[in-house]
Amino acid sequence: MDRIVGFGRAGLLGTWLALAGVAVPAAAAEAGAAPRWSFGQTPVWQDEFDYEGAPDPGKWGYDLGGDGWGNNELQYYTDKPANAFVGDGLLTIVAHRQRVSRRNDYTSARLVSRGKGDFLYGRIEFRARLPVGRGTWGALWMLPTDNRYGGWPRSGEIDIMEHVGHDPGRVHVTVHTQAYNHKVGTQRGQATRVEGASQGFHRYRVDWTPERIEGFIDDAPAFAFANEGTGPDVWPFDQRFHLLMNLAVGGDWGGAKGVDEAAFPAWMEVDYVRVYPLVESGQASPATAR
Template sequence: MALVAMQAAMAQAPGTAAPAREWRFGDTPVWQDEFDYQGAPDPARWGYDLGGTGWGNHELQHYTDQLGNAFVEAGVLAIVARRFKRAGQTTYTSARLVSRGKGDFLYGRIEFRARLPVGRGTWGALWMLPTEQHYGRWPRSGEIDIMEHVGYDPGQVHVTVHTQAYNHTIRTQRGKQARVDDHATKFHRYRVDWTPDWIRGYIDDAPVFEFANEGTGPDAWPFDRPFHLLMNLAVGGDWGGAQGVDPDAFPAWMEVDYVRVYPLLQP
């Protein structure tokens, strides 16, 4: 079946309750990066978000496309947040890699194998945003956070979604947490399974979070449009910097062993 026709067949009409369907995923990725090369992240798969605007969260870092902030070595992608002293002020640089326009997906199993940063003030994330803001600006078009970790709460990993109806600004955010005490010394698998009926989050195949499609429309479920992948390491911010930033924690590293996207199959 053609992709557009298959997606139409999978779609759920607004205002209808989610049917009981057993979804399956393919065994072979439709998109992946195994980081089996050296140097800069593959430009066919990854672009960069650049700048130091605070990124809506009063973050401190300036995102760059420099090798010092994102590079592949020994089969692993490293995203490194660094501290600099300039003109008597402390500044930070880091990287935010995006697959927008190079890897955009509607439904599927998305998995990262990663080792997470340490240090108060670090805020690492593996997540997804809509490629086009079809339903409007954040949070109307949605956000899927596959893994978030703030350094002042080491080992507490968060899986979250944001929508117009469910987000932290109105105290209705939907998410769950799980302990990963060796998050910084060992690689773990962080994934979501995304279908027309639900989004489920897992750590090392253990279920952590589920968010169901209520069938009430895009305010609650904007997840029927293509999304792209993001990987970034922020510094400070409303959440990451809630207990301050330890300047001695930098450089701080987040490492990713692979990224794989598996297709959703018809039930």
């Protein structure tokens, strides 16, 4: 019989449940075989953006401020409708050229599901149209909710999609850990050329199990990272993570070739966000299995 593994979701009063850990069936362990993983066909958490106005406050909060966000970024993140709104079946995040302070000449938005959608394993998929313009830095990604192993990068980061405007159409899928991160030149990631990434919508997802994180673009494999079994410095991905969607401006990477002021306002559109549960099965895997 299939069972859902390690998933946390909200109840009516905002109570969150997470199954912390996965037990390997005794028969599989004795045989030395890994368990079979599949993903449920019905989302356990989703936002289809089929409403009008502000993003659903039951699913999304905001990170606010403009201190550079660790990357010398130029934007100030707000919770204003001018920077994030839902209409015509889409979430639109808009970066405006708008002076807020001495260091912030732009405003934008960074939506987070922290405390409203926290997940341990699963299939996470976005359908999105990416921003245009030198200096834009759009991202669909995940961060640890509890930081069990300490601050970044010790507790990990999963980047489902990153796109910088000075390299249009090149999409990055990446993970960051204490052992593997760009600060020490060991980052694990892969870039894929996506034709029409800013002209049309494409699907960006990760399949996250206790053994692997795999990235896909329009169902085509784009990245893989294996659990080496050597501890949290390599694999901190055994704890709850939440979702983030943001459009940054400039920064060490996004602004590596400067910022085209004429490109603003710039925007990223998201058609949906869906999270499917990880299922452990001793029987034949369903159609959604990988």
